[in-house]
Every structure is written in structure tokens, then in C-alpha cells.
Amino acid sequence: MLGKVRIVTDSTADIPSEVRERLGISTVPLKVIFGEETYLDTVTIDPEVFYEKLAQASTLPTTSQPSPVEFSDVYQRLLAEDAGSPIISIHLSAALSGTYQSAVIAQSMLEEEADITIIDSKSASYGFGLRVVRAAEMAQAGESKERIIEAIEQLERDSRLFFLVDSLENLQKGGRIGKASAFIGSILNIKPILSLDQEGIVTAVDKVRGSKKAMLRIIELLKQSFGDEPVSVTMAWTSHRQTAEELGELIQREFNVQAMDWTRVGTVIGTHAGLGTSAVFMRRL
Amino acid sequence: MSKRFINGSDFAAMVLLGAEYLQRNAERVNALNVFPVPDGDTGTNMNLTMTSGVRELRSKPSDHIGKAAEALSKGLLMGARGNSGVILSQLFRGFSRSLASLEEAGATKVAAALQHGVDLAYKAVVKPVEGTILTVAKEAAKHAVQYARRTNDVVELMQEVHQKAHEALQRTPDLLPVLKQVGVVDSGGQGLVFIYEGFVHSLTGMEGGGYRDSYSMQTEAATPEEVTAPSAAPALRKHEPLSAQSRLSTEAIEFLYDMEFFINRKLGGPKLAFFNESAYKKALEKDGDSILVIAEEDIIKVHVHSRKPGDVLNLSLPYGELTDIHILNMREQHRDLLEHELSDVSTADYSAAELLAGQSVQVTPPGQVFERAPYGIIAVAMGEGIADIFLENDVDTVLSGGQTMNPSTEDFVKAIEALSAEHIYILPNNGNIILAAEQAAELSERNVTVIPTRTVPQGLAAVLAFKEEETAERNSAWMKSAAEQVVSGQVTKAVRDTSIEGVDIREGDFIGIKEKTIVVSDPSLAGACRGLIGSMMENGGDLLTVLTGEEADSAETASLCEWIAEQYPELELEVQKGGQPLYPYLFAVE
Numbered sequence: 071m072l073g074k075v076r077i078v079t080d081s082t083a084d085i086p087s088e089v090r091e092r093l094g095i096s097t098v099p100l101k102v103i104f105g106e107e108t109y110l111d112t113v114t115i116d117p118e119v120f121y122e123k124l125a126q127a128s129t130l131p132t133t134s135q136p137s138p139v140e141f142s143d144v145y146q147r148l149l150a151e152d153a154g155s156p157i158i159s160i161h162l163s164a165a166l167s168g169t170y171q172s173a174v175i176a177q178s179m180l181e182e183e184a185d186i187t188i189i190d191s192k193s194a195s196y197g198f199g200l201r202v203v204r205a206a207e208m209a210q211a212g213e214s215k216e217r218i219i220e221a222i223e224q225l226e227r228d229s230r231l232f233f234l235v236d237s238l239e240n241l242q243k244g245g246r247i248g249k250a251s252a253f254i255g256s257i258l259n260i261k262p263i264l265s266l267d268q269e270g271i272v273t274a275v276d277k278v279r280g281s282k283k284a285m286l287r288i289i290e291l292l293k294q295s296f297g298d299e300p301v302s303v304t305m306a307w308t309s310h311r312q313t314a315e316e317l318g319e320l321i322q323r324e325f326n327v328q329a330m331d332w333t334r335v336g337t338v339i340g341t342h343a344g345l346g347t348s349a350v351f352m353r354r355l
Numbered sequence: 356m357s358k359r360f361i362n363g364s365d366f367a368a369m370v371l372l373g374a375e376y377l378q379r380n381a382e383r384v385n386a387l388n389v390f391p392v393p394d395g396d397t398g399t400n401m402n403l404t405m406t407s408g409v410r411e412l413r414s415k416p417s418d419h420i421g422k423a424a425e426a427l428s429k430g431l432l433m434g435a436r437g438n439s440g441v442i443l444s445q446l447f448r449g450f451s452r453s454l455a456s457l458e459e460a461g462a463t464k465v466a467a468a469l470q471h472g473v474d475l476a477y478k479a480v481v482k483p484v485e486g487t488i489l490t491v492a493k494e495a496a497k498h499a500v501q502y503a504r505r506t507n508d509v510v511e512l513m514q515e516v517h518q519k520a521h522e523a524l525q526r527t528p529d530l531l532p533v534l535k536q537v538g539v540v541d542s543g544g545q546g547l548v549f550i551y552e553g554f555v556h557s558l559t560g561m562e563g564g565g566y567r568d569s570y571s572m573q574t575e576a577a578t579p580e581e582v583t584a585p586s587a588a589p590a591l592r593k594h595e596p597l598s599a600q601s602r603l604s605t606e607a608i609e610f611l612y613d614m615e616f617f618i619n620r621k622l623g624g625p626k627l628a629f630f631n632e633s634a635y636k637k638a639l640e641k642d643g644d645s646i647l648v649i650a651e652e653d654i655i656k657v658h659v660h661s662r663k664p665g666d667v668l669n670l671s672l673p674y675g676e677l678t679d680i681h682i683l684n685m686r687e688q689h690r691d692l693l694e695h696e697l698s699d700v701s702t703a704d705y706s707a708a709e710l711l712a713g714q715s716v717q718v719t720p721p722g723q724v725f726e727r728a729p730y731g732i733i734a735v736a737m738g739e740g741i742a743d744i745f746l747e748n749d750v751d752t753v754l755s756g757g758q759t760m761n762p763s764t765e766d767f768v769k770a771i772e773a774l775s776a777e778h779i780y781i782l783p784n785n786g787n788i789i790l791a792a793e794q795a796a797e798l799s800e801r802n803v804t805v806i807p808t809r810t811v812p813q814g815l816a817a818v819l820a821f822k823e824e825e826t827a828e829r830n831s832a833w834m835k836s837a838a839e840q841v842v843s844g845q846v847t848k849a850v851r852d853t854s855i856e857g858v859d860i861r862e863g864d865f866i867g868i869k870e871k872t873i874v875v876s877d878p879s880l881a882g883a884c885r886g887l888i889g890s891m892m893e894n895g896g897d898l899l900t901v902l903t904g905e906e907a908d909s910a911e912t913a914s915l916c917e918w919i920a921e922q923y924p925e926l927e928l929e930v931q932k933g934g935q936p937l938y939p940y941l942f943a944v945e
Contacts, residue, residue: 101436103399132396134403137435138444164481168438175441175479179432179448245394258744259929260819279819279945280898280927 073155075209075218076148080136080169081111082162083199084306084333093206096144100162100169100338104131112336120337121309125345130243133338135169141176149184156185156215160202160222163270164190166246166342187219192270195339196304196351197231229353230295232288233264234281234313236346241272244342248272263287285317289324292352299354302329306349308340314348321350328355356559357508360459363423365558367412369513370427373553374405380549387542390487390533397542400437404444405550407434420460424451424468439488439543442476446492446547449475462512466499469516473497486531488543494523495551510558517551524548536610536644536660610644610660614667616680618655623675628770629755630655630674631739634746638670665775666728672773673752730823730830731776734814735762735784735792738935741811741902748818751776757935761788767795771803778802778827780834784814786871802827806834809871810843811933812900812943842896844869844887844942849876865939884915884940892923896944899926902933907940915940 079085081099090097099110104123109115111133124131141159148157164170170190177186191198201222208218241247248271253262261284262274278287303321307314311332318330335347343349358365377384377398384398411430417423428451431444449472454460460468473496477483498519502512524544528535555561620627643661655674661667664682671677734745737757745753752770756762771779779801781792786809796803804827808814820837821830845868849860860866860876867875867887875886888899899919903912912930919928933941 103396103403108403132394132399134396134400134436135441137404137433138441139433139435168441171438171481172435172441174481175445178479243394258748258815258819258931260748277819279900279929282897282927283945 073152074212075205075215076152076155076157077202077206077209078141078144078148078157078159078173079199079202080161081113081336082167082169082194082339083160083202084195084336084339085199085203086333087112089203093203093210095202095206096148098136098140098144098173100136100167101134102131102337102341103134109337111338115337117308117334117337117340121340121345124340125309130240131341133167133244133341135167135172138172138175138179141173142179145176145180145184145186149180149182156187158205158209158215158218158222159186159188160191160198160205161189162198163192163194163266165192165248165270166194166272167338185215187215189219189222190270191226192268193226193231193266194270195231195335195349196306196333197229197266199333200229200304200351200353201225225353229351230292231265231349231351232275232291233343233347233349234261234284234288234317235264235344237344238262240342240344246272246342250274253277263291281313285320288317288350289320292321292325292350296325296352296354298326300326300328301352302331302355303327303353304331304333304351306333306335306351308335308343308347309345310348313346314350317348317350321352325352356510358510358558359507360461361420361465361509361558362459363417363420366420366423366427367416369554369557370412371409371553372557373550374402374409376549376553376556377405377546378402380546384542384546384549387539387545389537389539390484390531390541397437397439398546400440401443401543401546403436404431404434404440407431408444408447410434419458421451421455421457424454427451439546442480442488442492442543443547443550445476445479446472449473460509462503462507462509465509465512466496466503469496469499484531486527486529486534487541488547490527490530491520491523491541491544491547495520510555513551513555513558517548517555520544520548520551610642610662611684612661612664613683614661614664614681615656615658616668616671617678618657618671618675619678620653620655620675622678627675628673628752631742631746634739634743634753635670635674637743637747638751639667642666663728663775669773669775670751673770728776729778730821730827731774731779732782732818732821733767733770733774733779734782734818735788736811736814736935738902738904738933740932740934744815744931744933745782745818748815749821749823750782750818756788757785757937761785761791764791764794764798767792768798771795771799771801778804780821780830781805782808782814782817784808784811804831806831806838808838810841810845810943811902811935811941812841812843813838815900815943816841816945840945842869842891842894842944844891844944845938846880846883846887846940846942847938880911880939881915881918884942885918888919888922888942888944891942891944892926897925897927898945899923899928900943900945901928901930902935902941902943903930904933904935904937904939904941906936911939 078096081097099113102109102111145157148155159173161170161173173188177188204225205218205222208221238247238250238253250262250264250272253260253274258279260277260279261281263276263284265273265275267273275291276287278284305314305318321327381398381402385395388395388397408427408430412423412427415426428448431447435441435444450468453468453471454464457464473493476489483489495516499512499516502515506512524540527541527544534541639659642663643659659667668677732750733752733754734750735754735756736742736745742753751774754762754766754770781803783789783792789807792805796805806817808817816837817834820833846865849862849864849866851862853860855873858873858876864876864878865880865883866873867883869887869890874890875883877883877886916928916930
């Protein structure tokens with residue numbers, strides 16, 4: 071009899087800590103580096119404190135993936151608890167971070183053959199966080215590795231994410247602007263509607279002027295995918311919850327929302343998205 | 356100085372100096388970082404990785420080289436950060452495994468260990484990319500294995516390793532086009548060379564002095580500041596503080612044509628488009644870099660790296676005659692170096708006559724066909740600010756014109772012919788200009804669609820609805836419908852007494868025109884603006900754009916904005932410098 075599947079992710083999944091604890095999700099933190107200070111994403115620095123620091127910082131902090139050893143430690147711990155348990159390790163888009171790479175190396179470093187499936191989510195924040203949560207729920211219910219991976223893939227097709235940033239500056243400076251680079255330095259206050267493409271690269275789906283129009287455009291885009299189907303929604307924000315709340319209200323009105331949750335964007339994603347970012351993650355139920 | 360074997364203490368000394376060199380030069384390495392993400396932290400990450408390795412090595416001092424290398428490897432793995440850091444940790448993980456059981460190592464063993472490190476690193480990386488630290492390590496190790504057959508001196512071997520790594524580093528731009536484009540060598544590879552340099556100097560006892568000089572050549576173009584090392588003071592160079600990253604967006608676009616030419620305004624004919632340097636530069640930036648525009652009286656010198664030399668020339672044609680045109684394909688050199696992709700194209704320096712003989716210039720390098728851009732957009736505008744806004748939002752050509760000075764059909768035809776695009780849109784932005792534009796569309800054999808925009812705000816809404824990747828039909832439909840959704844307003848001075856549709860107008864009064872109708876006449880500019888905005892907001896709106904004209908003064912604008920914010924607290928307000936004559940303010944409500 072095989073043990074229950076174990077779920078590993080990294081801190082950029084932006085899963086609230088109480089959910090992670092309840093579902094037994096092992097989370098490896100990325101790092102954010104302010105000058106000489108290195109912090110573990112949301113572990114040794116609280117987002118609230120971090121965003122205040124970010125607002126005052128003259129140069130942007132840098133970020134770093136976990137080291138392979140940090141992953142192999144977690145894998146080893148899980149294997150020590152129950153050597154027969156398969157591990158599914160789901161991570162931030164490899165196009166945005168070397169986190170997936172580190173996890174892959176960690177696997178190769180393990181002495182014994184272990185059943186570890188490492189997945190490049192090609193997504194970020196709760197975009198893959200919601201897959202991790204679903205995987206962990208299924209693992210708790212004793213579902214097989216294969217069923218869980220299938221469900222994760224289905225969820226990828228059944229969910230969409232959009233985000234709005236105050237300014238593209240952080241994305242550009244941090245080198246993560248991807249295909250939205252065309253909107254840099256515009257005179258007009260153009261708001262690109264941002265998402266991640268199939269390769270997990272930042273892309274601008276559309277452009278509008280003004281934040282109200284941007285929200286309305288997001289509603290339209292989501293309508294195209296979800297219509298009046300029952301959906302579950304997670305809203306996320308970095309520093310100003312109000313904009314995300316405004317968007318959340320619109321979504322409540324316009325969609326068949328069965329559940330709406332809130333989560334704070336962590337420090338690593340927050341470094342690159344910047345202050346005043348709001349995001350919506352919607353999935354078909 | 357020679358050494359047949361190195362033991363754990365020798366190795367520790369090498370690593371310590373290697374780490375020190377890396378640390379001193381971390382900022383330089385950061386400055387080179389454009390791949391895989393141009394975030395300028397390779398040096399920081401490698402340094403932190405190495406620091407963790409050194410800490411572990413120091414905590415477990417051993418004369419046994421296997422044990423010392425193992426300690427380093429463990430420390431590196433624990434502290435590995437960033438892609439280069441992770442690769443570094445893999446290089447030394449393989450290295451240490453290979454030496455695990457040895458008390459001391461000779462040249463053959465060291466070479467084999469370097470090779471083992473490279474093998475492991477290549478295996479560990481999901482998608483190995485050449486032209487990075489991997490290539491530098493690989494070529495150095497390969498050479499080491501060969502060279503170890505000729506010598507049993509470890510010092511000499513490491514000197515060779517360092518030299519080869521240095522050479523491989525110089526070639527990284529030939530393997531990774533993004534490096535070539537920015538003009539830098541690979542950052543991670545540079546970090547590794549610093550480490551190897553420390554190794555060599557530790558073995559030869561030549562610490563510190565002069566070591567940096569060997570690197571000044573390759574990094575000088577991209578070094579934002581001289582970070583350390585008083586030893587280099589005499590050679591200190593002052594460079595423009597331009598980091599490699601700032602010249603690059605993540606999508607490594609290859610601007611492979613190096614272009615240089617002059618625009619002669621005197622030879623350009625009577626109806627030249629007005630030359631706005633910043634707008635012109637912005638237009639070049641859309642598809643180019645390393646841009647230099649020097650405008651002096653009637654001669655404008657232009658230098659740019661572009662993907663589409665034809666577009667650059669066509670973009671320049673409305674401003675005058677082009678002379679002294681030089682175009683060079685910068686990728687050729689790189690291609691020649693790639694053995695498997697040798698091409699026999701000789702020169703790409705085209706003469707001006709060849710270039711201007713055809714209607715549009717199309718350069719076709721081997722294996723890649725350059726096509727016309729799918730779309731071109733021509734807009735009519737008065738005012739530098741408005742022209743700038745159009746040019747930075749997908750418009751290719753701005754023709755000067757408006758209420759008093761209308762471009763002719765011929766002006767449009769010329770602008771159409773100058774554009775190398777499959778489908779061309781014209782935004783007349785004035786009711787009186789639509790006809791001329793439509794006539795030009797009929798006369799031209801090209802695909803031209805006139806979006807009948809009557810005002811500048813309508814034109815702006817139309818360009819923002821334009822999408823490069825969409826079909827022409829959809830773009831036409833969206834641009835038209837976007838233009839119709841804007842409420843346009845303009846304020847100007849009445850030139851005579853009259854009465855129109857119940858509005859009494861006196862000469863010198865300010866009149867507010869909503870779409871085509873005069874809705875207000877007021878002796879004060881503020882009154883006219885308020886009345887006009889009130890009328891424009893009758894059916895609500897989310898965003899009000901104000902384009903300030905030549906005659907608008909900033910105090911007037913500020914008080915107007917205050918009034919708007921008070922009156923319509925929910926409304927988003929955006930004020931832009933339009934610079935248009937005759938109309939102190941243009942408004943758009945969306």
C-alpha cells in the first residue's frame with residue numbers, strides 16, 4: 071500500500087498560511103534581497119512590512135530561487151516520514167524564475183530513486199496556487215498521483231488570471247516584462263491588461279486608458295471564458311487592497327460566483343509586479 | 356613556480372582568492388547581466404553562492420583535497436542562488452565528486468574533475484544554453500583535459516584553464532545573440548573567469564596586483580562604474596553610466612542592421628513633414644536601438660540598429676532627401692563564426708542608389724525573409740504634443756494639419772507610398788480633411804482604409820483600439836467604433852459676432868464645441884470650458900482627457916482641473932500637453 075501523495079510548492083503560490091497548514095502543503099520559500107539583507111519570502115518578512123519598505127526603497131530588491139539543497143531537504147524530510155509516498159512538486163513559471171530548475175536539480179541530488187514529479191506551472195501566484203490547493207485536497211482524500219496530475223492539468227485549462235499594475239516599472243527593472251514591453255514609457259496613461267501566456271511569460275492581452283476601463287475590460291475578457299457558469303474566484307493584491315476590492319465587487323455582480331477568497335501577494339512576486347497591483351484568478355467549478 | 360600536486364590547503368587558498376576576486380567584481384558582473392533575465396543580479400547571486408561555499412570550506416579545514424572540495428561543494432549547494440549560482444554549485448559538485456577519495460591531485464586529476472563538473476552541470480540544467488557560464492566552463496575543461504597530457508604542472512594547467520575560459524568568454528556574444536546586441540560578454544561566464552583568475556593567482560602567489568587589466572577590454576562598454584580595486588586607478592575610464600540591461604528588453608530582439616545616413620532637409624522639396632526630434636527618435640525606438648539623431652540646421656544625422664532598415668528609411672523620407680546611406684548586417688560576423696551555419700553572403704553595404712531604386716527596401720538575409728509590416732498608420736495633427744502621442748501609439752507618420760492648414764490629397768499619397776506596409780490606415784482627425792484622405796485612398800493602389808475621425812480625441816481612441824496582431828477587417832471595425840464612443844470637445848475664440856442654434860456669440864468670446872455643435876459661448880475661457888465639459892458629461896463618462904494647447908496657461912489649467920475634480924469626483928482625469936494652436940483646450944470624454 072502506497073502512502074498518501076505529498077504536495078510541495080514554493081512561496082510564490084501565494085497560498086494563505088492557514089490553508090497550507092490545514093492541507094499539509096510543504097512550501098519552500100524564495101528569497102528577496104534588500105542590499106545586504108536576505109529575507110525568506112513571507113517567512114522572515116511580512117508582506118505588510120515589505121511593501122512599506124518597497125515603497126521607500128530607492129533601488130528595487132532582487133529575488134532569488136531557493137537553492138537545490140533547500141528543495142532536497144524538504145524532499146528528504148518527506149521521504150523519511152514515509153518512503154513510499156509519491157511527491158508532486160508544483161512551481162512558479164520557469165520562464166520567470168529558476169525555482170523549477172532548482173527543484174529539478176534537487177531531485178537529481180537525492181541518493182535513492184524517489185517518486186517525485188516536478189511540474190512547471192507556467193503560471194504565477196494563485197494562478198498555480200489554486201492548482202496546488204486542489205492537489206493537496208485530493209491528496210488528503212487519498213487520490214492517486216495520476217488522478218491528481220490529471221486534475222492539475224484540467225485546472226490549468228479551466229482557470230484564467232489577469233492582473234493590473236500601477237506601473238510597468240518594476241516588471242521592466244526586474245527583467246520580467248516579457249511581451250508587455252511595448253507599453254513602457256507611454257505618454258498616455260495606458261493600462262495594459264496583463265496575464266501570463268502559455269509559456270508562462272508576462273503578456274499584455276489588451277490595452278485601455280484609465281483603471282476603471284481596465285477593470286471593465288477584464289470583466290469582458292473573463293465573460294468570454296466563463297459566461298454565466300458557476301465559478302470560484304480568488305482576488306489578490308500587493309499594497310492597496312481597495313483597487314482589488316473594487317474589481318472584486320464588479321466580479322461579484324457580473325458572474326455566477328460560488329466562492330470568493332482573498333490572498334496577499336508575497337514579497338517575491340510583489341517585487342516584480344510592484345505596489346498597487348491587483349489580480350484576479352477565476353476558475354470554472 | 357610549478358606544482359605537481361595540490362592538496363586541500365592549496366585548494367582552499369585558491370577558492371578563497373577566487374571568491375575574493377568575484378566579490379570585488381560582483382557589481383561589474385551585475386552590469387553584464389542580460390540573460391536569461393536582464394535583472395542585473397548575477398554577480399550578487401554568484402557572490403552569495405560562493406560566500407556560502409567558502410564558509411563551509413573554512414569550517415572544515417582539511418589537507419585532503421577530496422574533503423576540502425566536498426565541503427566547498429556542500430556550501431555552494433546550500434547557498435546556490437540565481438541560475439549562475441546554481442550552475443556554479445553543479446560545476447563544483449562534479450569537481451568534488453571526481454576528487455572525493457584523493458589526498459592530493461595532479462594535473463590529470465584536476466582536469467578530469469573540471470570535466471566531470473561540466474558534465475554534471477549540463478545534465479542538471481533543464482535547457483542548457485550556449486554562450487553562458489556553461490560554455491565557458493566547458494571549453495576550459497575540454498582544454499584542460501587535452502593540456503594535462505602535455506604537462507604535469509598544476510599551475511601551468513590552471514593558467515591554461517584561465518586563459519581558455521577568458522577566450523571562451525570573449526566568444527559568448529557570438530553564441531548568444533542577446534549579448535551581441537547589447538555588446539557585452541556573458542555575466543555568469545565572467546564571474547567564473549574571475550574565480551579561475553583567483554585560482555591562478557593563488558597558485559602563482561601573484562595576489563591582487565594588475566589582475567583586473569586583463570578584463571578591462573571586454574567589459575568596459577558595459578561597466579556602469581568602477582567598483583573596486585585601487586590597483587586599476589590609472590586606467591580608470593569614465594563611461595556613460597549605461598548598464599547593459601537598460602539597453603535591452605527581455606525579449607531579445609535582434610536589431611541586426613547597423614544603419615547610418617543623413618536626412619537633407621534642403622533637398623527635400625517644398626512640403627516637408629515637420630521634424631520633431633524626440634518623436635522621430637521614439638519612432639525609431641519602436642524597432643531599433645543604439646539610436647543617435649543629431650539635427651543641425653538642414654542636415655540630420657541618423658544612426659540606428661534596426662531589424663527593418665526599409666522601415667527606417669521610409670520613416671525618414673517625409674523629412675527630406677536621404678544621403679550617404681550605409682547599412683551593415685551585424686549578424687554576418689556572428690554567422691560566419693558558427694561553423695554549421697556558414698553563409699556565403701559577402702557584403703551588405705548597399706549603396707544609396709540601390710536602396711532608393713525600389714519603392715520599398717527589402718533585405719533578405721539567408722533563411723529569413725523580411726516582409727512588409729502588416730500595418731501602417733498615418734494621422735493628421737497640429738501640435739508637437741499631439742504628434743508625439745500619436746507617434747508613440749503605433750502611428751508611423753504624422754502629417755501636419757488641422758483647422759487652417761489641410762494636407763492635400765497629394766500629401767496623403769506621398770505618405771502612403773513612403774510606408775512599407777500591407778495595409779494602411781489614415782486618421783484625418785478633422786472633418787475637413789476626410790475627403791482628401793479618401794481621395795488619396797482611391798488614387799493609391801495600396802490597401803488604404805480611412806477611419807473617418809473628425810477630431811483628435813477620436814483619432815486617439817482609434818489608434819488605441821488598433822492591434823498589430825488582428826485582421827484588417829477587425830481593426831477597421833474596432834477603430835471606427837472606438838472613435839464613435841468618444842465625446843469630443845474643443846474650445847476656441849470666436850472670430851465674429853453671430854448667433855448659431857440659439858447661442859449668441861460675440862467676437863472674442865470663447866466658444867465650446869461639442870462634436871460639431873457650439874454649445875456654449877462665454878467671455879471667459881474658464882466659463883466656456885466648464886459649460887462645455889458639463890454638456891459633454893451629460894451622458895456620464897469614466898475618463899476625461901485634456902489636451903492643452905499653445906495658448907493654455909498652467910494656472911488656468913490647474914484651476915480647471917480643480918473644478919473638474921470637485922464637480923466629478925468619480926471621473927479619472929488625464930492632462931496632456933497637446934501644443935495645438937488656436938484651441939487652448941481639447942477635451943475627450945470616454
